[in-house]
Amino acid sequence: MKMTKVLVPTVCPYCGAGCGFYVAAEREKAIGIEYMLDHPVSQGALCAKGNAALEILYHPDRLTSPLKRRGEGWARISWQEALDLVAKGLGQARKKHGPRSLAFLSSSKCSNEDNYLMQKLARLLGSPHIDNCARLCHAPSVVGLNKTLGAAGMTNPIPDIASSRCIFIIGSNLAENHPVISRWVHRAKDRGATVIVADPRATPTSWMADVFLQLEPGTDVALLNGMAHVIINEGMINREYIAQKTKGFEALSRAVKDFTPQRTAEITGIAPEDIVRAARAYATSPASAILYSMGITQHSTGTDNVQSISNLALICGQMGRPGTGVMPLRGQNNVQGACDMGALAEFYPGYKKADDPNTIRYFREAWNAPDLPPGPGLTATEMIEAAGAGEIKAMYIMGEDPANSDPCSEHARRSLESLDFLVVQDIFMTATAQLADVVLPGAVWAEKEGSFTNTERRVQWSHKAIEPPGEARSDRGIICDVARSLGLQFDYPDAASVLAEINRTVPQYAGILRERLEGSSLVWPCPTVDHPGTPILHRSGFNLAEGRASLIPVPFSPAAEAASRNHPFILTTGRVAVHHNAGSMTRRSPSLISREPDLFVEMNREDAAALDVEDGDEVRVATARGETAAYARLTDRLKKGVVFMPFHFPGTNILTTDAIDPEARIPEFKVCACNVFRRD
Numbered sequence: 085m086k087m088t089k090v091l092v093p094t095v096c097p098y099c100g101a102g103c104g105f106y107v108a109a110e111r112e113k114a115i116g117i118e119y120m121l122d123h124p125v126s127q128g129a130l131c132a133k134g135n136a137a138l139e140i141l142y143h144p145d146r147l148t149s150p151l152k153r154r155g156e157g158w159a160r161i162s163w164q165e166a167l168d169l170v171a172k173g174l175g176q177a178r179k180k181h182g183p184r185s186l187a188f189l190s191s192s193k194c195s196n197e198d199n200y201l202m203q204k205l206a207r208l209l210g211s212p213h214i215d216n217c218a219r220l221c222h223a224p225s226v227v228g229l230n231k232t233l234g235a236a237g238m239t240n241p242i243p244d245i246a247s248s249r250c251i252f253i254i255g256s257n258l259a260e261n262h263p264v265i266s267r268w269v270h271r272a273k274d275r276g277a278t279v280i281v282a283d284p285r286a287t288p289t290s291w292m293a294d295v296f297l298q299l300e301p302g303t304d305v306a307l308l309n310g311m312a313h314v315i316i317n318e319g320m321i322n323r324e325y326i327a328q329k330t331k332g333f334e335a336l337s338r339a340v341k342d343f344t345p346q347r348t349a350e351i352t353g354i355a356p357e358d359i360v361r362a363a364r365a366y367a368t369s370p371a372s373a374i375l376y377s378m379g380i381t382q383h384s385t386g387t388d389n390v391q392s393i394s395n396l397a398l399i400c401g402q403m404g405r406p407g408t409g410v411m412p413l414r415g416q417n418n419v420q421g422a423c424d425m426g427a428l429a430e431f432y433p434g435y436k437k438a439d440d441p442n443t444i445r446y447f448r449e450a451w452n453a454p455d456l457p458p459g460p461g462l463t464a465t466e467m468i469e470a471a472g473a474g475e476i477k478a479m480y481i482m483g484e485d486p487a488n489s490d491p492c493s494e495h496a497r498r499s500l501e502s503l504d505f506l507v508v509q510d511i512f513m514t515a516t517a518q519l520a521d522v523v524l525p526g527a528v529w530a531e532k533e534g535s536f537t538n539t540e541r542r543v544q545w546s547h548k549a550i551e552p553p554g555e556a557r558s559d560r561g562i563i564c565d566v567a568r569s570l571g572l573q574f575d576y577p578d579a580a581s582v583l584a585e586i587n588r589t590v591p592q593y594a595g596i597l598r599e600r601l602e603g604s605s606l607v608w609p610c611p612t613v614d615h616p617g618t619p620i621l622h623r624s625g626f627n628l629a630e631g632r633a634s635l636i637p638v639p640f641s642p643a644a645e646a647a648s649r650n651h652p653f654i655l656t657t658g659r660v661a662v663h664h665n666a667g668s669m670t671r672r673s674p675s676l677i678s679r680e681p682d683l684f685v686e687m688n689r690e691d692a693a694a695l696d697v698e699d700g701d702e703v704r705v706a707t708a709r710g711e712t713a714a715y716a717r718l719t720d721r722l723k724k725g726v727v728f729m730p731f732h733f734p735g736t737n738i739l740t741t742d743a744i745d746p747e748a749r750i751p752e753f754k755v756c757a758c759n760v761f762r763r764d
């Protein structure tokens with residue numbers, strides 16, 4: 085009998101580019117990938133991670149049944165016993181210590197429907213403490229873009245980059261981290277666009293730059309203010325746009341007055357003439373776009389950095405047209421969607437403020453729930469801190485690994501250990517799952533269906549190609565089971581029924597019906613069922629008072645830690661091409677881990693020579709938090725005094741600081757003082 089191969093359309097489980105591909109399945113087994121030539125972003129391309137996505141499906145480490153802790157080990161248990169234990173663990177903490185003793189960590193790897201249900205579960209149980217890992221990557225984009233532009237999303241679609249005439253990439257190594265997006269930058273460059281790259285580290289992204297600004301870590305605000313100074317001083321502002329579409333120009337103008345090229349150069353370490361060159365190129369091109377990523381957001385000044393980016397775009401009127409705009413490149417495939425769905429401490433679904441009584445009134449009615457908690461709740465890192473302090477007693481963590489991904493990870497681990505009850509829902513036994521009382525086996529993207537929202541606000545439906553292994557279940561199914569075991573009515577037979585509720589409660593998604601996503605995608609806001617979606621935001625104005633964007637003066641503040649006698653280097657962290665986030669999936673992917681198997685520290689050759697360290701030597705990297713071993717990789721990519729480590733391996737976040745941005749409450753992963761020692 086001839087076997088029929090089916091091609092199932094899915095969305096890549098890794099970065100926020102949201103590339104699409106087909107999982108080829110035969111006899112309910114995934115047998116390969118086929119490229120999606122008509123996908124609006126990837127157009128048939130995938131990077132190394134996307135091409136390796138199937139490698140994790142049948143990995144022997146997959147969790148295939150619920151587990152409970154037994155002594156130092158684990159016992160396989162039935163779903164019924166697992167759900168009883170979860171209901172008892174969460175229920176007892178709630179009864180004894182109140183609903184605010186519960187905390188929920190949702191996942192930007194999971195679908196919109198999974199995230200919507202997770203935040204609804206938290207809030208129906210009376211806890212405002214719900215968050216997702218956007219807190220660790222793009223919380224300043226949510227706060228900063230909402231304040232300046234009135235919408236927390238990328239302003240223009242990815243393919244639009246090809247029509248830019250000047251592309252300013254700051255704090256993003258997209259050639260490695262969003263490789264398919266970098267193809268659109270190459271396309272623009274082939275058409276003659278100027279590319280400016282600002283980064284403390286020379287990277288494959290900076291190799292395509294016409295102007296490379298190698299700034300000191302943590303000096304982005306100074307650079308952006310310096311560019312604004314040049315643009316105002318040389319009369320390159322868009323006066324008409326400023327007058328009609330913005331407010332606050334006079335105050336901004338005063339705030340950047342002192343950021344002369346010379347002073348900016350002293351702070352940033354960039355030559356004054358390069359600052360001027362970059363400012364002129366950006367301001368005078370007919371269509372300029374700014375692309376940024378976690379090099380901007382993972383700072384104690386992350387919100388300031390984002391606001392400074394908006395300022396630059398607004399004073400030049402580089403907004404609301406093809407090829408312009410401000411583009412935060414999200415790290416995980418559904419960071420945008422998890423935030424849209426209200427899996428955030430300060431927002432209910434649709435960015436309705438959690439501290440606004442109207443929000444509570446609205447969801448009381450929508451969910452038929454008499455008692456909902458106002459926020460803001462504790463953020464992802466704050467809830468772990470509160471666990472350590474004994475204020476949070478029980479946690480439900482889905483698809484996140486804070487024991488690896490949080491700053492000061494040893495401290496995070498100890499805090500999680502001090503919980504009365506921890507339930508972790510994941511696909512592998514992560515470092516966090518190792519600390520749980522109960523582990524629930526979830527499904528990966530190809531084993532469930534649902535919608536995902538990529539970094540350009542594009543909502544796509546990912547179809548189910550195969551069954552989960554063993555007794556693993558879809559995350560939606562598990563959350564519903566947990567909710568029912570706690571006495572809540574959670575009747576969502578499929579992801580489409582959840583999306584139908586999202587259509588009713590999230591205005592940006594009102595017209596994004598399940599049937600409209602079949603073979604297509606829609607970009608929010610999409611307010612009605614016949615609306616075509618909104619690829620370019622702010623064409624006619626801003627969703628702020630008087631329809632005007634806010635120019636917000638941003639003073640320069642240095643990073644929380646500076647180099648010192650004991651810690652003379654600045655450590656900055658980031659990603660490499662073949663790994664993703666905490667590495668729970670890519671470190672189990674044979675073709676990826678073989679290319680980058682170990683934790684390394686990149687350092688300048690002169691710094692290494694002074695320490696008598698040679699390429700490939702094992703060294704110790706130490707900060708005030710702890711120390712870790714890594715292999716030295718000597719390079720000319722970094723200036724003297726700066727070292728770089730990827731954060732995909734467990735050792736890196738032992739070192740990072742828990743200094744946070746006061747508004748977005750994101751930790752400062754990008755700057756901490758460290759020392760490096762030879763291991764003898």
Ligand code: SF4
Pocket residue numbers: 096097098099100101102103126129130131132133134135261262263264265
């Ligand atoms: Fe997946 Fe991102 Fe690579 Fe596209 S660029 S294949 S979404 S990891």
